[in-house]
Amino acid sequence: MRKEIKLAGFGGQGIILMGVLLAQAAGYFEDKEVAQTQSYGPEARGGACRAEVVISDELIDYTKTLNPDIFVAMSQPAFDKYINDINPETAEVFVDKTLVTNIPETIKHLHRIPATKLAEEKCGNKMVANTIMLAALVKQTNLITIEALKSAIVNQLPPKMQDINLKAIDTALDYYKQ
Template sequence: MEHRMSRIEVRIAGFGGQGIIRSGNIIGTAAAIHDGKYATFTQSYGPESRGGACAAQVIISDEPIHYPHLLDPRILVVMSQGAYNKYVPGLNRDGLLLVDEDLVELGEEAAGLRVLSIPATRLAEEELGRRIVANVVMLGFFAAMTDVVSVDALRQAVLESVPKGTEELNQRAFELGYEYGRRMADSNGG
């Protein structure tokens, strides 16, 4: 019998200027266009274009999605303390929390959650010289630590979604996050 994915709800959150909305769009594109699944993408943000809170919500399913808003998020990716404070309480208690460890301090609300940390912004800055690709480092980490979307689909969607002339930088950023996640999984026996 073929395995069918149930509805998976993902929220990516941070502040304006981090590429949060683009990250959600990339995950949705990877799922719908490259993995042949159903996907919805919605976004929310404060009135500020840079520095204000923002979030992207993605739903992925093997079945048509009749309600495009999150009901029971299972994966939360946070790249700011404000996003952590706002969205962790709404994460399913069996959920997965991915955090940029230099930007997010975990509190008691994370107790009992599966938490995986990566210094995405620091890696982007130190390894690539461009902190602006921290979101793509995080996407690589997301690809390594979840099976929501295939790695190849995410790689392809990243290359199609980034500004012309930045493909190589973004590909390197994705691989940096992916390899960090693979090493973490290997060291944890996963």
């Protein structure tokens, strides 16, 4: 099993952190082979930002995504820039419906998550929209377990950021119970 994930948005939205957490959860806590790469513009905060993660049960021979199985867009410009890299028939596409509104009808597996809205209203901090989106991805794809994601958060983030990010995971899970 080889799964390719492309995550995209603006710098400052935690796109790189999403990639790191996903790779760490899969590699450290689920004993899978992982490769994680990232790219961002010189502006950093506010500029284009992308992270790619490859998760496999076998050794990874190429670390880039060739045909992403999963695409996450946290901004309309990121969606517009990378949507042509995915197969609209097969890819699972996750968008922050608060920020991505112009979506072609050809996408068969579309998940519209109000990540920024949930982060602001339920967590009191829009900076955890990335964690809400990542938890939604995990919940919908079963790529890794929620427990592995929580372990990665505790392992990777400073103590003062752990509680709000764990709350963001619970917020995403509650969203799916509605």
